Amino acid sequence: xxxxxxxxxxxxxxxxxxxxxxxxxxxxxxxxxxxxxxxxxxxxxxxxxxxxxxxxxxxxxxxxxxxxxxxxxxxxxxxxxxxxxxxxxxxxxxxxxxxxxxxxxxxxxxxx
Amino acid sequence: xxxxxxxxxxxxxxxxxxxxxxxxxxxxxxxxxxxxxxxxxxxxxxxxxxxxxxxxxxxxxxxxxxxxxxxxxxxxxxxxxxxxxxxxxxxxxxxxxxxxxxxxxxxxxxxxx
Numbered sequence: 001x002x003x004x005x006x007x008x009x010x011x012x013x014x015x016x017x018x019x020x021x022x023x024x025x026x027x028x029x030x031x032x033x034x035x036x037x038x039x040x041x042x043x044x045x046x047x048x049x050x051x052x053x054x055x056x057x058x059x060x061x062x063x064x065x066x067x068x069x070x071x072x073x074x075x076x077x078x079x080x081x082x083x084x085x086x087x088x089x090x091x092x093x094x095x096x097x098x099x100x101x102x103x104x105x106x107x108x109x110x111x112x
Numbered sequence: 113x114x115x116x117x118x119x120x121x122x123x124x125x126x127x128x129x130x131x132x133x134x135x136x137x138x139x140x141x142x143x144x145x146x147x148x149x150x151x152x153x154x155x156x157x158x159x160x161x162x163x164x165x166x167x168x169x170x171x172x173x174x175x176x177x178x179x180x181x182x183x184x185x186x187x188x189x190x191x192x193x194x195x196x197x198x199x200x201x202x203x204x205x206x207x208x209x210x211x212x213x214x215x216x217x218x219x220x221x222x223x224x225x
Binding site: 044045049 | 116145147154155157160162167170213214215216217218219
């Protein structure tokens with residue numbers, strides 16, 4: 001089955017700096033890659049997603065890149081703010097399997 | 113549109129009991145997936161329902177079951193609770209498939225004593 005690895009497990013950056021979280025997947029059939037942000041006591045919130053026919057997608061300070069050949073995708077957050085502090089999860093899925101496999105999460109802390 | 117709602121939000125049970133959790137998807141969404149989240153295992157897929165049928169199932173024992181109603185609302189049941197079942201149970205809905213944009217509810221925190 002699909003396996004998703006996520007690094008780093010914790011990341012501390014200063015406000016205004018950029019943060020990068022990387023994930024690799026194993027199933028070449030995976031074609032959907034969402035990123036979720038989870039704050040304490042809440043469910044995961046979708047922040048951005050990308051499909052395999054696209055190499056990069058950007059939404060304001062957040063961008064995701066996908067390298068299908070290397071089977072890895074990354075989340076980039078620019079100009080980080082304290083409210084970006086949370087746990088971030090990557091996931092991979094295939095339309096036929098209709099399920100998502102999640103990475104182990106990255107705890108991002110943005111310090112003042 | 114209202115988001116995904118889950119009830120109850122918190123639950124305390126003892127070993128051997130059974131529990132039923134409820135999920136109401138976003139209006140118009142027909143796919144409902146359930147996940148278990150624990151500090152040790154992370155987010156693990158339990159099962160997905162679509163049009164009242166289980167379409168996919170994760171690697172969990174038969175004590176974990178679910179169902180979906182004609183209005184797309186879903187319930188999951190855990191029988192003969194074990195201490196290791198303590199977790200946050202998350203429900204997510206999407207229009208058609210789990211690989212459509214999937215939205216999560218706030219979860220039900222289950223504690224087994």
